[in-house]
């Protein structure tokens with residue numbers, strides 16, 4: 001098996017599975033500068049895909065393009081529906097209801113005086129609208145989402161009193177409150193200790209296994225190789241994409257990240273990727 005590169009069929013999801021996200025020929029220009037170019041990506045239900053790349057590679061921009069929040073050209077479809085670029089959540093409501101977005105933790109106003117339950121309810125705003133009050137079904141959805149991330153016992157707690165790991169779970173619950181087909185997670189592990197990262201990784205794995213597609217950006221490359229079914233190495237375009245086993249060699253990482261052949265990072269990635277390869281051979285390959 002070999003990793004495939006931009007322009008080839010590299011970015012396709014596992015055969016036979018339903019594609020939840022399809023991105024073709026995506027280009028984004030911001031402030032007059034090209035930020036993304038010729039990006040192709042497919043993510044199927046049941047897949048946990050790691051979106052990795054150096055600072056400024058365009059990872060967040062890609063997630064925002066999928067949400068229709070930045071102007072773009074090309075095609076983005078979620079659950080078979082086209083995302084119309086630059087229209088924002090409210091005007092693209094039917095398709096964005098299929099997407100659960102978990103922003104970087106610092107983007108949420110944690111000092112706002114709301115409880116965990118109220119924060120999660122804000123995830124339903126595209127369904128509830130700003131003018132009518134929440135209904136029983138909305139509170140039920142919130143309760144289900146909180147159960148799913150094991151935060152029900154803290155539902156009356158002001159969000160400002162939560163730890164980093166608990167805050168991350170609140171953001172995931174907020175995204176799950178719409179029961180989305182795809183979860184987009186932007187750097188969910190930043191600033192979290194290793195056990196918390198491992199618990200969250202397990203949760204993301206389970207959420208993918210429940211027939212959702214899960215895409216997460218991650219600067220911990222070894223962690224991403226360890227956890228994800230497939231990796232997309234982004235640097236303005238998709239430099240390479242494949243399973244951890246397909247990406248065990250150094251070249252795609254050197255091209256995407258500009259690291260030298262002697263970088264200890266490459267050895268660590270290779271060891272984990274080959275370990276995953278042995279593991280998936282035992283269990284049956286997922287992708």
Ligand SMILES: Nc1ncnc2c1ncn2[C@@H]1O[C@H](COP(=O)(O)OP(=O)(O)OP(=O)(O)O)[C@@H](O)[C@H]1O
Nearest residue numbers: 030031032035053054055056057058059060061062
């Ligand atoms: N609103 C904007 N206007 C102009 N340029 C922007 C805007 N938003 C992002 N950019 C630029 O687009 C590029 C990609 O940014 P983006 O945040 O998507 O990268 P990233 O891969 O998520 O980076 P990081 O890993 O540092 O979070 C950067 O050069 C950034 O400066």
